[in-house]
Amino acid sequence: TKIAPKSTIYRFIKNFKERGSILVKKASGHPRKYSKRQDRLLKRIQLRDRSATSAELAQEWQQAGVSASARTVRRRLLEDGLVSRRAAKKPLLSKKNIRDRLIFCRKYSEWTAEDWGKVIFSDEAPFRLFGASGKRLVWRRKGERYHQSCVMPTVKHPDTIHVWGCFSSKGVGSLTILPKNTAMNKEWYQNTLQQQLLPTIQQQFGEEQCIFQHDGAPCHKAKVKNNAFSSMMEHRAIRQK
Incomplete structure (x- = not known):
């Protein structure tokens, strides 16, 4: 009862x-x-x-x-739990992107923390030297919309720096800051791998086998880079993903 x-x-x-x-x-x-x-x-x-x-x-x-x-x-x-919110901005994914990501996830779904501990990752990112790329909230009174303390100054072509970095489960690696307003290209990438990636691998892994993981940016797939990369890696037990 x-x-x-x-x-x-x-x-x-x-x-x-x-x-x-x-x-x-x-x-x-x-x-x-x-x-x-x-x-x-x-x-x-x-x-x-x-x-x-x-x-x-x-x-x-x-x-x-x-x-x-x-x-x-x-x-x-x-x-019914449906609310109106600002749409999140994310890179457009093509059918190939979606298929490749799904293949990658299925291929490595059985990997353990120990497996991922043998991987060293790298990526690049741009940073604006003036202003912010997103939105900013301010407190203001009526009529103060364009008050100097309530606006976010902008310029048409802000200076930008590109930064390359790498990391693994053993810690962060070297950081490369390219000259102002210089984007990563195949020549810069080849030099970065030689001057920054290899010393980091040597420091973190010694003679252990490891896997280098980077994304599919055009400068990563350039033929000039691939030939140089293979040559640089000949003396190491490393695989490129």
């Missing part, structure tokens, strides 16, 4: 004393206008186009026979 909590018993007693009945009083306010089926229809419409505005969703909902305002649409979606 299921035992009801004390709060439920107290509520029944209170309802009986006040109204002579233990039934819950009907909620006040306007009754719900739309059925659950219509709400599910709205959700399906929204999921077909995540960027549709509430006004556009209301119009499409109306075409399906449901008369509702944009405000009602927002309220219904909020009740």
